[in-house]
Amino acid sequence: MFSPDGKLVASESYDYTVRLWKPGTGESCGVLQGHSDWVNVVVFSPDGKLVASASNDKTIRLWDPVTKESYRVLQSHSGYVHTIVFSPDGMLVASASRGDKTVRLWDSATEESCGICWGHSDYVHAVVFSLDGKLVASASRGGTVRLWDPETGESWRVLSGYSDLIDAVVFSPDGKLVASTSRGKIVKLLDTATGKLYGILRGHSKYVRIVVFSPDGKLVASVSNDETIRLWNSATGESCGVLQGHLHYINAVVFSPDGKLVAFASMDNTVRLWDLATGKVASTLWHKIVRLWDLATGEITSILWHKIVRLWDLTGESHGHSYFVREVVFSPDGKQVASVSFNTVRLWDSTTGESCRVLRHSGYVRAVVFSPDGKLVVSHQMTEESGCGIQLQESHLGFFGVIRGVIRVLPVQLCSHQMES
16 A cells, blocks of 8 residues: 555555555565554555554554554454545544444544444445545445445445345445445446435346446446446446457456546456447457567566565566456556556556566465556565565566565566567
8 A cells, every 4th residue: 555645655464563665665664563463454544644554453553654653543343344444534534344243433633433333234344435525335245335424423325135245335436326236237326315226237147246437427337247347327327338358257447547448357367458439449468468578677686585685587578467367457647557467467558558567476466556656566465474465566667675575666667669579
C-alpha cells in the first residue's frame, strides 16, 4: 500500500508487524509493533498522516508514520478483523469482523466508537464508503448488502434475496447506485436514495464474480464464470455488449482512467485490452509473445533477501505469462498495464500491447499496484519464512531494493522502443 504522496510503502505480515519502506531505495524506515497476531490489512488515511492496521488479535491500531508509535488501539470486535477502510475525509474508520458479524465505525481522532452496525446474519467480508462519505455499504456471506449511515451507525437500507456469499459490492462514482453480485447469474443495482432495487442485470449463464463501474459511472462491467464480460448501461440496465474471447475464467477487470479501455486478466494466461468505442480487442497480452532486451540500461542491481544480497542478470528472453493471470491494473496515466501471474509481474504498453518488462519473484505473487505518480510498481509475494514479501519495481529504469522478502524497482520507460522482436 502506497501513501497518498507516494513517499512510503506499508506492508502487513503474518509476523504480527507492519513495516514502512522508502520506495525510492527499498530501505526500511520503521517497524510498527504491537499486534499479537497476524496482521491482515494495512491502509493509509487519505491525508497520509495515519496508518491503520487490522489483525487477528481482534484490534485495529492507528499509527503515526513519522514517530512509528501506536497512539490508538480500537478494540471491541470479538472476532478477527480482516477489513478496514477510511472515510474519504479520514475522520472515520470502518472495520469488519468475520467472528462477530458486525461493522464498526470509529472516530480516528478520539478512538471512540461511533457505532456498531448489527444486522448481518453471517460474517462480513467487504466494507466500502461512498465517495462523498455519506454512506457505508457492507456485504455478508449471509446474502445481504446493507447501507449504513456513518453518523448514526444505523442500518438505512437492506438489499437481500441473495442465496450465497456476496462476492462484490461497489458504489457508483456519484454514490447514487450500489452494484452487487453473489454466486448467482445476475447483478443487482440498488438505488441508494430510496433503498429500492433499481435494476437487475441478466444475461450471464454462470455465476458473476466481479462487477465494476466505469470512471464516469455510465457503464457497469460484469465478469462471469461463463468466460464473458458484459457491459451495461447503468441508467437503463440495458446490455451494451458482450466481450468474448477468453478461453478460461476471468480473474480481474479494470477500466483505464479515461474510460476508453477496459482490461481483463484471465486464467487462459492472457490480458486483453478492449476498446470500448469499437467493442473490439485493442491488444492481447499473452504467452506466445517473445521479446529480447539489452540490460545495459535496465539491469536489476540487487535483491536483498533476509540479509542475503543476490545479483541478478535478466539478459535473454522475455516471454508472456505462462500461468493464469490473476490481476491487472492500469498506471495512473493509462499508458501502461501491470499484470500478475504465478511468480511474475509484467509491464505492458497499453497502446501497442507490447511487453515492456518482467519482474520475476521466487514465489506466488498476490497483488500489484502503481505508485500515485506512476513511477513505481509494488508487488506482493508470499514467502515461506514470513508469509509475505514485497517487490518494488520502478516503471522506467531499474531495481531499487527489497521490502520484507524481496523488492525490485524497475523504471517503466524501458518499453517497446528499447526492445527487439
